[in-house]
Amino acid sequence: MAVTEKSAAGTADPAGPAGAAGARTWREDYAGTYMGIFGSPQLELVRGEGAHVWDEAGRKYVDLLAGIAVNALGHAHPAVVGAVSEQFARLGHVSNLFTSPPQLAFAHKLLELADNPEGGRALLVNSGSEANETALKMALAHRPGGRMVALEGSFHGRTLGALSLTWKPAYREPFAPMTGNASFVAPGDVAALERELSGGGVAALFIEAIQGEAGVYPLDPGFVRAARELTTQHGALLVVDEVQTGAGRTGEWLAHTRFGITPDVVTMAKGIGGGFPVGAVIGYGAASSLLQPGQHGNTFGGNPPAAAVALAVAEEIEALLPRVRELGARWRAELAQVPRVVGVRGEGLLIGIELDQPAAPVAAALLGEGFIVNAVNPTTLRLAPPFVLSDDDAAAFTRALTSVLGRVG
Numbered sequence: 192m193a194v195t196e197k198s199a200a201g202t203a204d205p206a207g208p209a210g211a212a213g214a215r216t217w218r219e220d221y222a223g224t225y226m227g228i229f230g231s232p233q234l235e236l237v238r239g240e241g242a243h244v245w246d247e248a249g250r251k252y253v254d255l256l257a258g259i260a261v262n263a264l265g266h267a268h269p270a271v272v273g274a275v276s277e278q279f280a281r282l283g284h285v286s287n288l289f290t291s292p293p294q295l296a297f298a299h300k301l302l303e304l305a306d307n308p309e310g311g312r313a314l315l316v317n318s319g320s321e322a323n324e325t326a327l328k329m330a331l332a333h334r335p336g337g338r339m340v341a342l343e344g345s346f347h348g349r350t351l352g353a354l355s356l357t358w359k360p361a362y363r364e365p366f367a368p369m370t371g372n373a374s375f376v377a378p379g380d381v382a383a384l385e386r387e388l389s390g391g392g393v394a395a396l397f398i399e400a401i402q403g404e405a406g407v408y409p410l411d412p413g414f415v416r417a418a419r420e421l422t423t424q425h426g427a428l429l430v431v432d433e434v435q436t437g438a439g440r441t442g443e444w445l446a447h448t449r450f451g452i453t454p455d456v457v458t459m460a461k462g463i464g465g466g467f468p469v470g471a472v473i474g475y476g477a478a479s480s481l482l483q484p485g486q487h488g489n490t491f492g493g494n495p496p497a498a499a500v501a502l503a504v505a506e507e508i509e510a511l512l513p514r515v516r517e518l519g520a521r522w523r524a525e526l527a528q529v530p531r532v533v534g535v536r537g538e539g540l541l542i543g544i545e546l547d548q549p550a551a552p553v554a555a556a557l558l559g560e561g562f563i564v565n566a567v568n569p570t571t572l573r574l575a576p577p578f579v580l581s582d583d584d585a586a587a588f589t590r591a592l593t594s595v596l597g598r599v600g
């Protein structure tokens with residue numbers, strides 16, 4: 192930390208150790224060249240393999256965040272590397288004036304993994320935010336001029352449309368007025384949801400199956416089923432944002448299948464590309480033909496390498512789903528036994544560890560011990576590790592957490 196503070200003040204310490212001198216260099220470089228929207232990065236990472244990454248000083252870390260629920264297969268997985276490089280060598284980018292075999296093959300795979308909904312169709316995009324922008328346009332095509340309902344605590348992205356559905360006022364307010372014209376309902380409050388929907392004019396309700404950015408809060412199944420019934424009754428679309436929970440993260444390919452509901456729209460990104468930027472929108476039934484030619488578009492969406500890698504990732508993830516369920520259940524039970532852990536939330540390998548103390552210093556101490564996690568809210572640590580995490584690395588983290596909680600705070 193001393194290195195960071197000195198670097199921020201611009202006072203280089205020539206007597207510092209070699210590692211610290213290196214750290215000053217990239218921190219200063221970043222501060223002077225990169226827009227400061229993410230604060231100061233914690234590390235400069237240079238290499239990854241499986242569930243491990245290495246920083247510029249050669250230190251090794253167990254990556255329990257996986258690029259925030261992105262690197263489902265870990266780093267440098269041969270299926271990911273092979274699919275990208277083979278497809279790039281055969282046919283790299285083509286515009287969406289054309290299609291390609293990987294694009295069609297991955298669209299088929301997405302529909303198959305969504306249980307082949309009748310009339311279902313897929314669209315490939317570049318990010319979670321763009322997937323939600325697309326869903327927002329679908330909602331407005333469904334009910335022109337309509338308004339949106341989202342949940343308190345929601346996170347749907349940072350582009351202006353997706354941002355209008357994102358709960359945190361500090362993210363939204365500097366950029367008002369918001370396009371989505373959204374109101375927010377407390378998760379679990381069926382009566383409030385019913386009041387919103389019966390007020391009329393609602394084009395869509397956006398929910399996450401588990402609120403990831405809020406701190407890994409699963410939605411109540413009864414609330415989700417009521418949301419499905421009420422949106423149908425009032426002619427609004429139900430959009431399930433599976434950007435964080437999808438692609439096997441919870442031990443199911445799509446987390447909402449646990450609730451036994453069929454949404455109108457599902458949005459995905461993060462894990463589906465295994466680290467390559469890929470997003471997707473699935474329209475179920477009539478929702479799949481809401482957008483007409485010219486109503487949305489992009490340059491990169493579903494280009495051959497993106498689609499090829501996503502297809503390879505999906506096939507690998509299917510085989511890993513039992514492992515995600517088994518390791519997730521066992522590890523969550525172990526973590527719940529750690530002294531000063533007051534609760535463990537989540538499903539599969541999307542895990543929120545609730546502490547009786549501020550989470551940020553604990554996350555910082557764990558980084559010092561070689562474990563990457565994040566303090567997703569003031570008192571919660573989030574784990575979203577690669578599905579290839581070993582039992583030994585999981586157990587080593589549980590021990591490190593036990594010792595860090597014994598001395599920090």
Ligand SMILES: *Cc1c(COP(=O)(O)O)cnc(C)c1O
Binds near residue numbers: 321
């Ligand atoms: C990360 C996230 C997004 C935004 O995805 P980007 O790819 O960062 O645009 C949207 N919704 C949820 C639930 C997310 O976790």
